Amino acid sequence: MSDMIEKLLDAALIHVPFDGWSDETFNAAVAESGVEMALARAMCPRGAVDLAAAYHRRGDQRMVARLNEAELAQMRFRDRIAAAVRFRIEAVEDKELVRRGMTLFALPQHAPEGTRLIWGTCDLIWRSLGDTSDDVNWYTKRMTLSGVYSSTLLYWLGDESEGFEATWAFLDRRIEDVMQFETLKARLRDNPALSRVLKGPLEVLGRIRAPKPRGDMPGHWDK
Template identity: 40%
Template sequence: MADLSDATLDELREALAAELPAQAAFDGWKPAAVDAAADALGVDRDVARLAFPGGAVDMIDAWFAQVDREMEARLPAEQLSNLKIRDRITRLLETRLDILAPDREALRRALAILAMPQNAPRAVKLGWRSADLMWRMAGDTATDFNHYTKRVTLSLVYSSTIMAFLDDESDDFADTRAFLARRIDNVMQFEKVKAKWRGAGGERPSLTRFIGRLRYPAI
């Protein structure tokens, strides 16, 4: 176990983030979960609470950042470089699901908190952050309209897949993986439409209609 006696709050937050979901599954995203995580790491409880001044949402933010770091560690650039873009995105999303799989109850509780109206701006920010990281890991360098549409669509694919994942009891989450494959098909179709539009100088494809298809897909 790492010595955290002289850790900064940022270092302490990162260390606690790895412990929090196991505790939050039982205690909820509450101070009790921070206390239990602090005990597991041998950290003073009062100091540990200072790492999450915003309460539950800060705790969830730290956990999602930990998932981002774990995804980067599991998928170094050389593992993705020889894959097609579609396969890179699929691999990234499936890896996130693998990381989250042991903590589905904590995830369910976290999403319920983020769904509260007062937490909506933070929820959007967290979704964007993960989508941006996945596109950058996939090699995307777009800076124009494409930059935004890619991240919006991936955020929606990820969120809709998570909803399927939370209730999936199939072996190795086969139903979720099939659901994800269909959503990736939607994204690839949208990218093709955008490419044709750019080449022909036609009317910009409707992002609103596309978002509607992702949010309420025909399964």
């Protein structure tokens, strides 16, 4: 994240709880940061929407920093995922910043951006934890974790328990549900009768690969 956007974002945060991620907030951030409007518009052509996205990515960076410092080697993998989601939520300074962001990204014109940001967070979690999947599991892992992260974030916004213990218990339950689903998938895959019935669909899914580094396609098919 560039220094200019960091300055704009720092200046904007005090206004977001009152004015949301809006033109008012963006204009105030420009005025208080000392960044010229023309430069600010060049850096953030969508105004406060770009600042909201930058705020989300700042949280991602803080999460990764904590993951790099944490002692995760002795933890079960499911507990590492839970820790990553918790670290990401704890990167938020003020719940109102998230509420205002969710309001912004619930708008039809900004919903795709909100989806991309959540997907990016979950992709970063998996990559930070060493995921090397290169098949359809690359997609299902991120899709499933997106659901876990989103539902936990919503629960946290309304949680008033001490230390947000209710949220972390909720997170554990959601991850347990995912683990049970993964176990069921493995059993179905190893069942000879079902394997024959699902041979065609499984062969198609087996051709799906994770996106290439160039990033211009959501995946590719092997010939």
